[in-house]
Amino acid sequence: MFTGVTMLDAKMKTQLGAHLQNLKTPVELVAYLDDQDKSRELESLMDEISELSALVSVVQGDDQEARRPAMGVRSVASGTEMRFAGVPLGHEFTSLVLAVLHSGGHPIKVDKELIEQVRNLEGEYRFETYISLSCQTCPEVVQALNVMAAINPQISNEMIDGSLFQQEVDERKVMAVPTVFMNGQQFSQGRIGLADILKKIDKNAGAKSLRKLAEKDIFDMLVVGGGPAGASAAIYAARKGIRTGVLADKFGGQLLDTVSIENFISVSETEGPKLVANLEAHVGAYDVDIMAGHQASGLAVAEDGSIEVSVAGGAVLRSRSVLLATGARWREMNVPGEQEYRGKGVAYCPHCDGPLFKDKSVAVIGGGNSGIEAAIDLAGITAHVMVLEFDSSLRADEVLQRKARSMKNVDIITSAQTTEVRGDGDRVIGLSYIDRQSGEEKVINLAGIFVQIGLVPNTEFLKGTVALSPRGEIEITSRGETSMPGVFAAGDVTTTPFKQIVIAVGSGATAALGAFDYLIRRPLATADAAQEVQAA
Template sequence: MLDDSVKGQLKAYFERITQPVELVASLDDGAKSQEMNELLREIADLSDKITLVRRDDDARKPSFAINRAGTGIGVRFAGLPMGHEFNSLILALLQVGGHPPKESPEVIEQVKALDGDFLFETYFSLSCQNCPDVVQALNLMSVLNPRIRHVAIDGALFQGEVEQRKVMAVPSIYLNGEPFGQGRMGLEQILAKIDTGAVARAAEKIKAKEAFDVLVVGGGPAGAAAAIYAARKGIRTGIAAERFGGQVLDTMAIENFISVPHTEGPKLAAALEQHVKDYEVDVMNLQRAEALVPAATPGGLIEVKLAGGASLKAKTVILSTGARWRQMNVPGEDEYRNKGVAYCPHCDGPLFKGKRVAVIGGGNSGVEAAIDLAGIVAHVTLIEFDSQLRADAVLQRKLRSLPNVTVLTSAQTTEVHGDGTKVTGLTYKDRAGGELHRVDLEGIFVQIGLVPNTEWLKGSVALSPRGEIEVDARCQTSVPGVFAAGDATTVPYKQIVIAMGEGSKAALSAFDHLIRMVPANDAVAA
């Protein structure tokens, strides 16, 4: 299954294994079991510290455990961890084999100190770019703490479980048999949910921080660029982010980032975070801003209040809170979110194999989603509000060449239907004639653009009718000392490369403001 170049790379990686590792396979006579057996044999042949045994003792077949020989430390994969999960497999082998993780000593000790027995089960799809973060975080936790166990399950392979548990979005995490969370979660986020004192401890640390010269709120491309440019000026820089990487984490293929022909969102987000950490930037992750309090006097400190109860103060603030998927705002959408209503076709598409789905939106993202889904599902109905599709012509030609796609234009989705547990259909209105039509289906993928994350700023800074932060050519907002950049602002064309440029500009403007700023006590005296 592995070509010679991959085997050569893995052989070099496996030299880092210091503890003996057992691959314990549970197989049946199916084709996937044969593939798994072949993969495990090839891996075992690459290191004398890895052995393969077959026990067939697990209910899920095909599956395999990666165990540290003679201990209770290990992880389990149900299904073939290829695609996006191949890195998860390699990391698990290294970590079970004794290679130290890259997490901070503080986080490692927090995992080791968790008191209780935890069995995590994560349903993933091989095309999901969000799933590896969850799988790798829970695998690491099970390596660090023997009272934590984790099984990563390919939802497309174990359809019976998926239907029984009504899993309609990945990653879906279960803890001790009960739903725990859905969507991308990193190690710190998972810890915050199960370690009840983590939020309070983080708030106390934040309260003790001195004022920053520049405080960046938001950790997407604009925020990362702003933090780097500010830190390079040698001034005290902090960045508070609800999740570092922002919307980029949910982006599959990136092919227009100049000088990089192709990359993926999670890879770019990881590179952004590492670049920020190369400088003296105080990174505060999992921190959601709730209020902005302008300086009471010219030259005074601006305050940003956080959801955890703490607040941060700074001489200047750069707002880069980005945007999120726009919702249809029709009856049934909220009720059936992650129960058939989805926003990431790459992540959740494989769960709808052989089923009927709709894509809402006829722009590039909607048409691309419909094309991708057409290769997986039984039928795709694309619904566009406008009288014509807005996607690039080449994408429209590809879409219309597919035999299992129906395109509806001048159609307004009015309601999502379900049976209480999952989506069963939708209703749309023909905007030309006014008639209502029902489409029976099992999944709805919403691709209708973005909405800025600025609700918390209402009444603090000037916002456009669309909720975007109004900025001038220097990224200055209506509040002195407060700048903004990226998708949350009125700057047109929401692109990664533009957000980075605007973040850099905002940092330079903030620095210029700082060197010209009259200290608060001088302003009062004047």
């Protein structure tokens, strides 16, 4: 075996060794290698892992059609196998560790009903997931599909590092990660969780989930949104001893796309997904009914004074108070071609999708901190970066501007209004913009466009119900109250002036306390509910 490269440092080996003590049955690391340097790295990684547990061994794969370099993680007990084409370090190392643990009989921490649903799926499902090792969203998708593969032998999943299989990426027109193929056909692009995957495969899953929602008893406080504000609000509400629910498409919000966090007080440095995992675990430690995989679609006051939250798909939840924490999303350019080529060259996360544009020319739309940081990041990967800023000057911090201007492959154009995304039907080939000073229309040939022009609040479903600012943000008081009695709001979706994680957490706590104060000062509909609040 090749031993010239050490892939895991002493600390990682110690931590991994402790995890591998949870193995109950043997696991084989199956080698699909060739003479590339990456094959040698992967071989070394497999050897180092196998040395940490007597239940882990390395074997040679006999699949002649396998991608190389690749590693299979095979359960000796069940015969299931998950593959990693590339060297699964970086953000995907956790995916590898979980694959080994689940293949070795360690319990899968997923809702029991979802596990049974996966186990009972009929037919064969062969998933291929294209990722980049710098993508923080990708592990969520890889791990969800690997869980399915660990439960059901008729399901397989292979993580594919797009930067190592560039020809394949080009042939399949993969221009954003994560991109998932199922049985040879594109299945999804972007973040998708286990529940959503099952909804797409099992046509009855969505209806079953909605029926369960419709059967829920009335909540005392229903939090809509699972970001920092929503998590904080749920914890504060649950600690009051009242019936608390969280309705969220997924936990995390923008945090899931945040690479580095260095201003969350008491935590000197962390990453978005890690903080999301901690928030979700903290909420899960309390008696909170978490209803993930669903989006709110409307808000209304019922005849008995309770608040009704409509759920996309048809269900309705009732609560005596509602706390809105739906956050914000990336603002779009709203120009011709943007939607048509979204995921085909138009991207919003440079850390995730940047590696797919190695040695190609790209543009960054936006000259604020996010835009210039993206340009600096992309300059180390791509051949050329063009920054287009609508205003006459950049808005980014001066230190970032100096860094960007010092890079030879970064050009900056101000007073530039993007007017069209140009493509050939399959992918982006350029963009058009107007020079706002001369009025001249110009065309740039490029392969990718990264949009970094700010955020827009997720309030479309609230129009006509609560007061919104001209920017679409929910107007709130200092106690988190909205214009609708019993409805509170917190976080980036509100008029709170500064959009910061620590501020969102604080505003979630403020709004939850405001909502609890509202509850204890109004008549309660049932004796049970009264007893709950009095006990708190």
